[in-house]
Amino acid sequence: MADVPFFRHRRQRRFRRIDLQTNGLDDDELRRRYRFSAQSLDRLVDLLDHILRRQTRRNRSLSTRQQILITLRFLATGNFLQVIGDTFGVDIATVSRVITAVVDAIFGLKDRFIKFPTSDEDRRRATNDFFRVRGFPSVIGCIDGTHIRLLSPGQPDEAAYVNRKHYHSINVQATCDRDGNFTSMNACWPGSCHDAHVFRMSNVGRHLDANHQDPGRGWLLGDSGYPCRPFLMTPILHPRNEAEERYNQAHISTRNIIERCFGVWKRTFHILHVEIRMKPAKVTRIVLACAVLHNMRWMWGEPNPDVQDDLDEQPDVQNFDGPMDGRGVRNRLIEQYFV
Template identity: 55%
Template sequence: MADLDIVNARRPRQFRRIDRQTDEDNDEEVRKRYRFTPHNIDRLERLIGHRLERPTRRNQPLTPRQQIMIALRFYATWNFLQVIGDTLGVDVATVSRVVTAVTDCIFDTKDSAIQFPTTDRHRHRTKTGFHAIRGFPSVISAVDGTHVRIQTPSEDEEQYVNRKHFHSINVQASRDHRGVFTSINAIWPGSTHDAHVFWTSELFHFMETHHHGLEDGILLGDSAYPCKPYMLTPYLHPANEAQQHFNDAHCSTRNVIERAFGVLKRRFHILHTEIRMKPLKVSKIVVCCVVLHNLAKLWGEPEEFPPDDDQQPPTVLNHDDDMSGKAVREYITMQYFS
């Protein structure tokens, strides 16, 4: 996204004080504005602040902390860059550059902040947590998709129109029993079906390569996904009481991902409205918000943002399901829900 050109002589920038002595005196007020308390903003500054340092002190450059707080304010609201700049006393071109720089820094931490359970210890802890929800065995992640609205793109416009007839990015994610996201795929236009997003994801390739049985864990997905040995979907037409019990437990357990999307969009309102940026920039912002969500969970930030019921019923297609996937589903049904 190009910075805006300022044709007039630059006026001296007047910064609102966003440091400890003023806005950061009240932890709760700061958390409402920036989604993190001052203590956890300290942590975020230690994590990425060194990359935001400016090599010169000329022209009163923004400190790393100020840059981080400008970006957090942008993610936390649906305000335009101009509004953010006016609120914090920074010109819109600076806000644009700051959001880009901070987004790039947070995006680069994704591999350490978003981790799928790959070790025996991690898988065991996750399976235990999911089992406690509704007695469903061997679950290591719940998978689902959501749409993030974007402005009409200038290229391949029709590819971004989803089934609800608005332009969007189709975001696939998985999460664990704690509400921590364990994978994210935010690169596909809104018209892309959830199953295709899954088939092209790193999560799919990891499970295809590393899954050898129930001990390796399974994913739960809705009927938009194919039933595989490592991806169990509900029965479309349960034929008996055991299959209905399976569906009920599957739904209750998988709902953690729907609730996670709701909390994510309430915490970072930028994902709850039309993002007026190019698709690639939007994809990075989505990943950044997921990283920040995981850090908020890790650092003990409360979730006082009610889940948003914006989930859409999946389009049910006739998938070429792996017969062994159906066999695994039938085995679990008979062993645990009959």
């Protein structure tokens, strides 16, 4: 039997469609697709170019701008990687590598763009800003938790990631300033962890415990899922007089800033609304990267989407039933400002 010659056919060359995704688009269209205007995209490229520039001589290597566009499209839509690859005309493996590289680069900027007020000047500015909201004194930030869905990580950690609403998640704790910018974020705890435990173990919780026992240095506002501490004011569950009612009203009106902040954040980056089909460690980096981008958008003057007050769905608050050693501070605060 004669041998049949084998011919290796060269794969047909395919041209990427990445640049076509921005050509001819005005700023409004760019924001709808990538959440940033043309000028802000240029700033982002300048920030990340030294990290993402490919050290290769290949003619068709992805530029820094192209990598950023792919990643922003993924974060803004929450689409599957295959859909993102089809949109830009690149292979799914390339999409995965690009998203990992860009998210890691943005994650590395977290200490530059997410800052907690630690200096006297920063605290004074924060307390003045919050006081203008509803007359609540000495507030340096609002704190709350929200849950980000993720795919089951499998055994042996599967049960730890099931929250009180019976889906797998990461419990994300964040604080924000008067303008709705994140000033701290902890996104490494499984969904079954109580908000009070996350706060106690977080860097911001330890900082406040060590440096803010004096109420004059300011406090956070949190819901009843947190303990009442000298540096963390919580609402009164059963107010007994008008002064306590006024305290609760001012507390709720001011603390709602963190709820709206979560709403804008999740509305802007839809990946935070869907089930992220990645391992928890990678989800943590995506969450922090979205927080950095959220603060960048405010700093660079990008408009925020319209958000309903009930946009952020999260498990019902489980009231804290441990020691409430901040009650004395809270009672003195009510006597001084709300009687």
